[in-house]
Amino acid sequence: MEHTTVLLNEAVSALDIKTDGVYVDATFGRGGHSRKILEHLGQEGILVVFDKDPEAIKIAEQLALDDKRVLVVHSGFKNLVYELQRLNIKKINGILFDFGLSTPQLDQAERGFSFRFEAPLDMRMDNSQGITAKEWLNQVSEQELAQVIKVYGEERFYRKVAREIVSYRENKEIETTKELADLISRTIKVRHKGQHPATRTFQAIRIKINQELEEIKIVLPDLLNVLDSGGRLVSIAFHSLEDRIIKQFIKKNSSPEYHPKWVMIKDNGRQEMPLRIVGKPIKPSNEEVSHNYRSRSAIMRVAVHAGGVSDD
Template identity: 50%
Template sequence: MIDPQWKHDTVLLQAAVSALNVQSAGIYIDGTYGRGGHSALILEYLGVNGRLIVIDKDPVAIEHARQRHAGDPRVHVWHGSFRDFPEALVDAGITGNIQGILLDLGVSSPQLDDAGRGFSFMREGQLDMRMDTSRGESAAQWLNRADEPDIADVLWRYGEERFSRQIAKEIVRTRVQSPLETTTQLAELIASVIRKREPGKNPATRSFQAIRIKVNQELDDVEACLQQTLESLAPGGRLVVISFHSLEDRIVKHFFRDVSSPPRLPKGLPVMPEFIQPPMRTIGKAIRASASEVQDNVRARSAIMRIGERTA
């Protein structure tokens, strides 16, 4: 039975699925299942010959998918990172090119709201932050062993935290006396270091984001996944990506720019136009959540969606 606490307001639900241009007999990947909002709507457009591969790092999300879509032969559920989606296709017995890939890169509401997952500085819980709790190093384990320069580098690079060095120094000093174990312990430590506050923003916001990105290798996963999409998408296939912070969106924006631009060739080189067609074209401009959606779901305010289509 699906837990009623597994509630999640899917960001850009209609817009994202519309951007996929779902074909009845097509093959699609929802690379970040979450609580299945996008997947459920995709399935409404798929016919009996369509296929949907749902992927998530989170074992709880995967269990939700298995329960919700049990008995639906169109759905194949795969536990892992979206960067490894080719493995999921092999596992599903799919060998041809696919018609669409959707990546919603945000942290789901159940993950944020469950104190035990350690994502939120607003709730006391174990300092975990792993999307996949079955493997890898938790935030606490990393913070209690990493060198001070490494911690400072992560806080600056992934959180753009101006006080990264001071926070790293305090973390190392504190853990000598008592290991960091809880979210509130870390949040209070950060608050004690940051004297100059950003209006309307908790002082722990940037550091928690940075540590979460580090623990889950989020940016590495995005870069690796994007590069593989060109080999898997059929001509006319769509790639739809929803980002929630500037570091992710920068990677996505630059990828679409690079793959939708013709190659730079020496002047005067006799090349036919069909040989210099870029592998992908962008569809429209970046899309943000509407004011009404943000009003209903404040977590949608930072969402930005970009769309690309395979050309050949």
């Protein structure tokens, strides 16, 4: 299935693109947002794209061959500051995060992200490095596994799932996506109609393997230094774990009550904060959801760098 970019026009509009600005697509994916950004950039503009997925990088490099405004970085966005310094870029005018998996990642059985296919348990965004889901799952302790499923999967029956996985692997290693999904299906029942029993556990393992939430927590404070005054932060999250991190970060850096007394005070007595919230969170329209069901859980938040000081 072809990947359909979520909140395409809304996200690019939220960046408020300057024709000669420097922008970052921190999650290139299959390039939908990047191509739209390029439509608004002038010839002096620059677009830096990041991705860990080798398949995404191939597409990005082809785009860069056709458009010299594009600079490609094969890396997770946690290395944002280092990579921008390497490119001799000191400030950016906007950055976009789209935290969802791309449709090809889900639909390519060999990637091991989906329980819909029989495939090796991999789940790595960059399948050229790091530990696979199979390797981790077959050696992790029951206590740690339960904690991962609880925190990253928000699975109500986390102890039961962890216990059954550990019990099963005493006799045989868990090797494939279907093997794991069938084991979970025998262990718990669905909580919501239409949701597979393995959905939350698969999400938890994927987040753990790729350190997804940790990467977000690492990069956010760096944005306060690399975003130019007036620069935009645009994030699209697909589950509450990601969105909660973004929401709390923006609130912390835009609300005076979160800050100590030594934060800069303007003459009018108001604390000068680094961020300002732009509008309300945006969700896909009913029309978009009808054409792309996977967009249904997306939520977009926007903030602008206001030039203040952070306590991070």
